[in-house]
Amino acid sequence: MKGLICLAGCLAVLFCGQIAAGGTYLDRFDVPDDAEYIGSEDCSMCHEEVSDFYAHSAHHPERGLAIPGTDIAGCEACHGPGSVHVDEGGEGWILGYEDLGALGPDGRAAMCTQCHTDLDLNWHTSAHAGTEISCNDCHRDQVHHGGLARPAGEYRNQTEFCLQCHTETAAQFRMPHRHRVLEGHMTCTDCHNPHRGVDTGNWDDLNETCLTCHTQMAGPFVFEHAGVEGEECLTCHRPHGSQHDKMLTQSGNGLCLQCHVEMAFSTDQNWSLGGQAHAGLMMGEARCYDCHREVHGSNTDPTFYDR
Ligand code: HEC
Ligand code: HEC
Ligand code: HEC
Ligand code: HEC
Ligand code: HEC
Ligand code: HEC
Ligand code: HEC
Ligand code: HEC
Ligand code: HEC
Ligand code: HEC
Incomplete structure (x- = not known):
């Protein structure tokens, strides 16, 4: 059984390399040759808290959300093949703090865009690309790591979520003549797509928004x-x-x-x-x-x- 999954997993890694152009997520690490994909079930035995978090998120492991074109799903999509780690009772190789903590914002975005491939196409044009902010900073409610921002769910609305960092922008919406964003008639994302930017040199793009x-x-x-x-x-x-x-x-x-x-x-x-x-x-x-x-x-x- 394990062999079968391994085969699928190993093929998947090769396959995945072709899908996500511009360097895959896993290519950034030295993965031991004998590490195999074993699924998320074992993880929950020892990592109850994290597993419980995911059980209540859109990324619930039981939904089997896999990297497109592969069988790689759940915890291992980000932490890499877990067999060695589990076989050695949690001592063996896994992508943990050291490797993941060293990822810059780009690497953290690549972690997500393994699956969110549509966002991969546009992310580099977005307002936050190239800044310290990455996907997980805004989506702490869906993923269990990092997060410079408090999640949107903790705010009354999305505008307040954005303003937790963009405090200086709020002043502009208190000018005598303004879009009524603070009053709740509009939101920041009516004009700013958090995942792609506007080309301000292009009539058809920024102006179309207006x-x-x-x-x-x-x-x-x-x-x-x-x-x-x-x-x-x-x-x-x-x-x-x-x-x-x-x-x-x-x-x-x-x-x-x-x-x-x-x-x-x-x-x-x-x-x-x-x-x-x-x-x-x-x-x-x-x-x-x-x-x-x-x-x-x-x-x-x-x-x-x-x-
Ligand atoms: C979307 C990517 C992603 C998924 C899915 C994911 N993790 Fe993580 N996990 C990370 C990152 C990144 C870190 C590093 C933490 C940091 O730098 O803040 C981490 C840290 C950890 C840690 C060490 C810190 C802690 O919170 O205890 C454990 C244990 C862990 N993950 C287990 C799991 C388990 C178990 C699952 C599946 C139920 C899982 N992870 C799913 C990205 C992910
Ligand atoms: C037999 C128990 C056990 C199982 C099963 C297990 N782990 Fe662990 N794991 C541990 C222990 C013990 C540690 C080290 C102590 C700690 O940081 O919690 C650890 C640490 C980690 C870390 C942090 C490594 C670091 O850099 O500090 C990650 C990430 C992680 N495990 C992910 C997983 C994933 C993903 C799975 C499922 C494929 C899994 N673990 C299955 C026991 C286990
Ligand atoms: C293994 C594949 C995979 C990985 C890795 C992954 N996602 Fe997802 N994610 C999905 C799928 C598939 C959905 C759609 C679930 C559904 O149908 O509701 C989803 C849903 C979401 C949602 C929408 C939740 C909602 O309420 O609609 C957010 C936000 C999200 N992911 C953010 C992230 C972020 C941020 C990362 C990286 C830290 C990430 N995802 C990594 C597969 C993945
Ligand atoms: C600056 C904060 C921010 C960043 C950074 C960010 N998002 Fe989002 N994301 C949002 C908001 C806000 C929404 C709610 C959708 C809306 O109102 O437009 C959202 C929605 C989503 C959804 C739900 C479906 C959809 O497309 O609307 C997914 C999936 C998602 N984001 C994934 C990602 C991934 C992957 C990244 C990194 C490449 C990322 N996000 C970066 C703020 C952010
Ligand atoms: C965790 C903090 C944080 C959150 C939350 C956040 N941003 Fe940002 N944002 C930044 C940082 C940091 C920069 C880059 C530095 C700068 O230009 O201020 C930035 C840059 C931007 C820029 C480009 C600024 C420029 O000068 O070109 C826009 C537009 C923007 N953010 C809009 C938003 C919107 C809309 C939201 C809500 C969906 C949001 N931000 C949520 C921190 C955040
Ligand atoms: C009190 C009314 C009035 C004001 C104020 C005014 N204009 Fe005019 N403008 C006219 C009239 C009348 C014409 C003649 C053409 C017409 O009948 O429309 C004209 C003609 C023009 C034309 C030439 C149109 C052509 O046929 O080539 C331009 C350009 C123009 N104005 C620009 C301006 C600018 C710029 C200002 C401000 C600095 C200004 N106008 C202020 C009344 C005004
Ligand atoms: C009516 C559309 C609209 C709304 C609503 C809107 N913005 Fe903007 N914002 C823009 C445009 C257009 C720019 C200028 C883009 C450029 O010049 O590149 C901009 C620029 C910015 C900048 C760059 C710095 C600056 O002031 O020029 C930040 C940061 C920003 N917006 C954040 C926000 C936040 C946060 C919200 C919600 C509280 C918001 N915006 C709501 C259209 C809007
Ligand atoms: C970004 C540049 C720009 C700005 C700003 C601008 N105009 Fe014009 N306007 C033009 C051009 C180019 C024409 C074409 C006529 C020409 O060749 O001079 C024009 C034509 C006109 C005409 C004459 C139309 C005709 O057929 O000759 C009027 C009247 C006019 N503008 C008024 C205004 C007024 C009033 C404002 C301020 C509210 C204004 N313009 C601001 C660039 C501008
Ligand atoms: C989501 C819808 C929406 C978008 C997108 C939008 N607006 Fe508005 N705008 C409004 C509404 C509604 C008002 C009426 C004023 C209010 O907010 O009460 C308004 C008012 C205005 C006014 C008049 C303000 C006044 O003092 O009377 C101007 C000028 C304006 N918008 C320009 C823009 C520009 C430029 C853009 C693109 C950067 C834009 N709008 C994008 C909805 C929008
Ligand atoms: C050449 C300068 C100029 C440009 C470019 C321009 N506007 Fe205006 N706009 C004005 C002026 C001047 C007024 C005020 C007119 C008045 O008070 O009669 C105005 C008023 C408005 C109003 C308020 C209308 C009302 O009845 O209250 C809106 C909305 C608006 N503009 C939207 C836009 C949008 C959207 C664009 C881009 C497609 C745009 N404007 C481009 C000069 C401009």
Whole structure:
């Protein structure tokens, strides 16, 4: 029986090496040749506490969640083949503190993405990749090791879970003009996927996130504003909160003049644009978008004028 499992296990290790490109998890360690996979049942005899933890998690060993394409499941998916350890009454080889403790955040992510292969594809683009934070830090409720964060289950909502580390972000959501995240109307993950990042250089990616809710800004418009279409919403808006109305990056006309510099250099001192001398119009407190109101695009007016 043991031989059979060993065969499956050994084949599985080879097989697994082909699946997870970019270096497999187990390749990082010196695994003794005679160590075999024996399943998680034996472990629970001596490691009651840990086994009990897993019995109440999504990773319950009895569910037999195996590394895709292999039979390797349960405790041994992370601790390696356990036969030597068990045969020697807990003295023999196992991946324990020394090896696992030496893993950096990447190695710890690789431990999980043996199975969570879909996340493997995107993790390296996520906000926390390359930081000290790895999967287990946020998912302590599902795995029994490490964890820089207290698990989400200990907070009233997911926003508070994120804010336990991002304390400085909370201040932005207390600005006078803000997304109502602290009030519970939205969550951090409406915009931030914890497992993949947004390419902020790409209209279709970061902006799409905003446009899933703000559909009216998506267009297409008969008259597109080249200052919005193909630009980032963040050219003019702060994503969390701002002291300026409509979460603008700045309240004055500098917002528009960052691109419409031609006005500042108008040869006739009149700020003529489109046959319109703006100098007179700009007296007092007038703002560009008091007149050019449909900043994001218009179906009726080429200058986004709201007449
Ligand atoms: C998802 C990966 C993973 C799984 C599954 C896993 N462990 Fe662990 N385990 C670790 C890591 C990583 C450590 C190292 C602890 C650290 O560095 O904080 C560890 C530490 C341990 C330790 C030593 C510390 C302690 O808590 O006593 C034991 C014993 C242990 N695991 C047993 C088990 C058993 C038994 C199972 C199955 C019921 C299991 N582990 C499942 C990753 C895992
Ligand atoms: C016969 C009892 C016994 C069985 C069965 C057993 N262990 Fe252990 N294990 C021990 C003892 C004893 C230790 C050392 C004392 C300690 O740290 O708890 C230990 C330590 C460990 C450690 C920590 C090693 C370190 O670096 O300190 C891990 C991880 C571990 N066992 C995992 C497993 C896994 C996975 C299985 C099932 C494949 C298993 N054990 C089965 C008795 C056992
Ligand atoms: C042996 C394969 C395997 C390993 C290793 C593994 N997972 Fe999983 N995990 C799964 C499977 C399969 C599911 C889906 C279970 C289900 O159907 O509910 C799952 C579910 C989860 C869930 C979802 C729980 C829920 O409530 O929906 C989280 C979170 C998770 N795993 C995190 C991790 C983290 C973090 C690690 C590494 C520390 C890890 N997993 C390692 C196979 C694995
Ligand atoms: C910064 C915290 C954080 C990190 C780091 C993190 N996650 Fe998650 N994860 C979450 C949150 C929050 C959810 C809840 C889903 C949601 O609301 O989007 C989640 C959900 C999950 C789920 C449930 C199914 C799903 O896809 O939504 C799995 C599985 C999972 N994470 C695995 C992982 C793995 C594997 C890693 C490392 C590669 C990882 N997580 C890193 C916070 C994190
Ligand atoms: C255990 C602490 C911890 C938790 C929990 C946590 N983060 Fe982080 N986060 C960090 C650290 C550390 C960094 C990297 C250092 C930095 O830039 O602040 C980071 C970076 C980020 C960044 C990138 C910052 C930048 O400057 O580019 C974003 C975005 C982010 N986290 C969002 C989230 C979200 C959303 C959640 C909840 C799902 C979350 N974090 C949960 C610790 C945490
Ligand atoms: C409405 C969408 C949205 C929501 C909701 C949101 N964020 Fe962000 N966040 C962004 C965008 C967009 C950026 C800027 C990304 C860039 O410039 O690369 C950002 C940047 C960050 C940064 C990087 C540092 C900074 O301030 O620029 C952190 C950290 C962060 N967010 C954490 C959080 C946390 C924690 C929450 C929940 C409390 C949250 N965010 C909610 C959209 C959002
Ligand atoms: C990121 C750069 C950028 C910003 C910021 C910007 N614009 Fe534009 N805007 C353009 C470009 C490019 C055009 C295309 C017309 C051109 O070639 O000058 C344009 C065209 C216009 C037009 C004329 C449309 C036409 O068909 O000639 C108006 C009116 C206008 N913008 C108003 C504004 C206002 C008001 C603001 C501030 C809320 C603003 N713009 C901010 C880049 C910008
Ligand atoms: C060229 C600068 C600029 C860009 C780029 C821009 N906006 Fe705006 N946005 C504004 C200005 C100015 C206002 C305030 C208009 C007013 O008060 O009449 C505004 C207002 C808004 C409002 C509030 C509307 C209301 O009626 O209260 C939302 C929502 C919004 N923008 C979303 C977006 C989204 C989503 C994007 C990216 C697709 C985006 N904006 C890109 C300048 C811009
Ligand atoms: C999950 C839905 C959702 C997403 C995603 C979202 N918003 Fe919003 N946004 C809202 C709601 C709801 C409001 C109404 C204000 C409130 O929170 O009460 C709002 C308000 C605004 C306002 C007007 C604020 C004011 O002071 O009147 C602007 C500007 C805005 N969002 C820009 C953005 C930008 C830029 C993004 C992308 C970084 C974005 N939104 C992503 C839901 C969303
Ligand atoms: C009091 C109203 C008013 C204000 C304030 C105003 N404009 Fe205009 N703008 C006009 C009128 C009227 C025209 C002539 C074209 C038209 O009828 O729409 C015009 C034309 C333009 C054009 C040229 C359109 C074309 O046909 O080429 C641009 C670009 C422009 N304005 C940008 C701005 C910017 C940037 C600001 C802020 C610095 C601004 N405007 C402030 C009323 C205004």
